[in-house]
Amino acid sequence: MNEFFAGVTALLDPTIGLCLLAGVLLGTLVGAVPGITATMAVALAAGFTLTLEPLQGLAVLLSIYVAAQFGDRVPAILVNTPGTPASIASTFDGYPLAKQGKAGVALTSSALVSAVGSLAGILILVLAAQPLASIALRFGPPELFALVIFGLTMMVGVSGGNVLRGLVAGAAGLLLGTIGRDPITGVQRFTFGFSELSSGVPFIAAIIGLFGIAELFNQLAETRTKSMPAPITQLGAWWPNKAQRRELIKPSAIGTGVGAVVGVVPAAGGDIAGVIAWAQAKRASKRPEKFGKGSLEGLAAADSASTATMGGSVTTTLALGVPGDSVMAVMIGSMIIWGLQPGPALFVESPDLVYSLATIMVIATFLALALALVRMQGVVKLLALPQQYLTTIIIAFCIVGTYAVSSSVFDVVLMLMFGLIGLLMRRFGFPAGPMVLGLILGPLAESNLRRALVIDGFGSIFTSPIAVGLIILSLGAVLLPWLRSTIASRKTRATADVSR
């Protein structure tokens, strides 16, 4: 109980309130603009929050994370374009509802169920983080190594991209993690005489380069053939009536349940949860034929699920030190720089932190909900903002934000190099997430593997039931998508042969 009060009272500093407000405004804004993801926004914000106190910085980053999940519903519903990947499933029924003249009801319902999902997820964080960390505290070097491999392979496996290239990106990230001082002997590796690299590749420069500037470089380099449809501006009634409110209850419960489970799985985020919950709600609905054609139930399931993942993601990140999703991968980078190493030991060193973070997320949820209910018309205008304004602002923030971390031009050059690497990766199908995760968790993986090998050779890994279990799950994460696509392509070929 003392830890709870310590965690909550730590937030009484008025500057934290300002940070929360700024984060919510920024998060709603970036969520509402397609092309800027929450990961990109948190990476950009990491550049200037590092000069703040850890709690102030975490308030900004977490509230961007929460609010982006409210803002991204607006373009999903009004333009049929998800503001961030988490709102992909919102388009399935949100846009058809808007076309039927129910955009206002869709936006309000979405905001309400998103808040319910978010609060349920935070409850998971409060209840599950400490017990999960207690279990993880018993982990030795073999289990910790297996945990990193589990996190990496899950990120590759669930991303839905090319698994092989995801694994290569992860290995490249682990290699980048070897730059700097060897974690056991302290010998300098691959620094090429640059003192700036002696403590490793600067996280923030790499993160901003790979997630922020690379996306912009990609947008600059390509010719967009698809243009965004004009937003629906007639919002109609904005508050759902009694029957509509009753309609929201069951799918929201399904969505919240699905989101809570998916959120705890490392690297699985709101996009996956939204789609799964939509399908489950359709199966459980009395009117499944309306799904995809403008069903409030479908919208409620998708939106409550994607926000419910947030609490689970933070739980996995804090308790295990393995990011719950790509935003959390960026947050881990910032936390390490602040001297907060996510993982079970964090609960021994700063037991009140989990309550501080949960409180920040609760306040951010209510602020984002309030903003979502009052600013609809304004956001519709925002969707018409010319792209060059956004591009220019983001490039400027990438450069100045990276420089601000340690007043180093070297970091800016490195960030631009990572931007070009990220561009090439994007064009050739290599996901950036596993590379960032490899870079962040590389030293942890290496030091624990080497310790495990010194203790009892490879036997130490294969005699630990937890390590073996995690490695089996890791193999499943990379082999299942491959197996699924192989079976699907065989079926397609068989069907084609039969029809011929």
Next chain:
Amino acid sequence: MNSVPAVGTPLETSGERSTAVHTPLAGPAGAPRTVNIRGLLVAAAVAAVGTTLILPTHSLEFTTADGSIGPGWWPTVLGGALLVGAFAIALVSFRTPDEVPDERVSAHGLGRLGAVLLATVLYGAAWYYLHFLPVTALFLSALMFITGGRGIKALLVFPALTAVVLYGLFKMLLQVPL
């Protein structure tokens, strides 16, 4: 699993990009398979990166004086993993077509990217000698011009205001020595 409707124009998915197959997987039964040149090039690039990263590890110890694993071991394992990955990508390239992004890179787009990079380098050089505010305003104006902004509002007012906001946020509020 129920089928899900198509999304309008997602700009980014969890898989980072949407993909489209541009060459046939295989012709009708008996027809020769198409070799995926793009995939082979990717494999060669990954192999080159792996080899380049393995080479410097020779200067690092594999085992330390007390017999435990040295600092060169892990990078060599990872470099080897990249080579295995390159081999696997090459192998897959003989069986399946590569995935290409929906949107193609254009010469105009590459020119725009080059211009942005050049402007950034010039900005870095000018910032070294001149005050942050005028240099940044000029840089932002150049970025706006390159990305298609025209008129006084886009080329003058917006860059000046943004430069002031950046200065206020980073220099005044966060005390960053700009």
